[in-house]
Amino acid sequence: MFQSDEPFRHLEESANDVAANYLIKPNDRLELQVYTQKGERLIDPEFELVENARDIENARPKLSYLVRKDGMVKLPLIGNVLLTEKTLSEAEKFLEEKYAAFYNEPFVNLLYLNKRVTILGNSTGTIIPLENENMRVAEILALSQSIDNDAKASNIRLIRDNEVFLVDFSTIEGFAKSNYVVKPEDIIYIEPIRRPFTEFMRDNGSVISIVASLLSLIVVVSTVN
Structure with missing residues (x-):
């Protein structure tokens, strides 16, 4: 556990944005x-x-x-x-x-009024209601389905007020030591794995598609001539 540092202070605002966009659900x-x-x-x-x-x-x-x-x-x-x-x-x-x-x-x-935990980082943001007492990080992550091939299981942060707890689920030993009990209003931040090429293609897919279409048209015109 260590004191919250500057890179994580913006997460409270992100959590508020997630809460504002939360859709009412049964229960x-x-x-x-x-x-x-x-x-x-x-x-x-x-x-x-x-x-x-x-x-x-x-x-x-x-x-x-x-x-x-x-x-x-x-x-x-x-x-x-x-x-x-x-x-x-x-x-x-x-x-x-x-x-x-x-x-x-x-x-x-x-x-x-529900007690809840907010998940950030590897998705657009998710709110998980605490339906039982003494729920742990692993249960919350399982419910949110937030751990996939794009998530760093070794660098998960449990943020509680001004404290940040490191959670490492990449090893059995790390899981045993850091599967903390969560509390209402906790924020769990999952660091995503950066894939520059994939992100570039996703962010610029429409532009690439237009360029490819233009190139195809040029090739067709050149062939006809």
């Missing part, structure tokens, strides 16, 4: 807050007689809503709605339209 738990007047007043019919806003917030029970296997969530007033395959932002806009039938200019805030 997710969501917290819902609905406001009127575009956020001016928190809707809370059961506590309308409480005058102090802080007292209202203290009295309010923290309710969570489960996303069922069919993708439906049962919410107050609007009943069952389909929220799977939407980002939190998309779901908020969708619910604002639903609650507009009951409230004037509703403002919806959704929070994702």
Whole structure:
């Protein structure tokens, strides 16, 4: 274990980007807050007689809503709605339209309550919910399917707050020593194996295709002449 260094500080921003693009899935738990007047007043019919806003917030029970296997969530007033395959932002806009039938200019805030780990590095980013206590790095990587021929199994980083733990799964000894128990909000960074030629072809494939087509055309014209 060693202190977090500069190259890994940007990963927190990357993790936030992954979270923002996360699509709601079955078994997710969501917290819902609905406001009127575009956020001016928190809707809370059961506590309308409480005058102090802080007292209202203290009295309010923290309710969570489960996303069922069919993708439906049962919410107050609007009943069952389909929220799977939407980002939190998309779901908020969708619910604002639903609650507009009951409230004037509703403002919806959704929070994702599941404990989770973010995987970065060898993919576009993945969020893995912690469904059990004491889950280890190997289980998280297996669920995310992040270890392949393009990943460095010897250079995996477990990032927790300001600490970075080196994980080496390239040997049995390394696996035994570094298969740490993960905690909520951990970030696992898998260093990708750089393949310059493959990356060049992927990034410039369209240009290469155009050039190849032009060369083929030139050859055909030259042959005809």
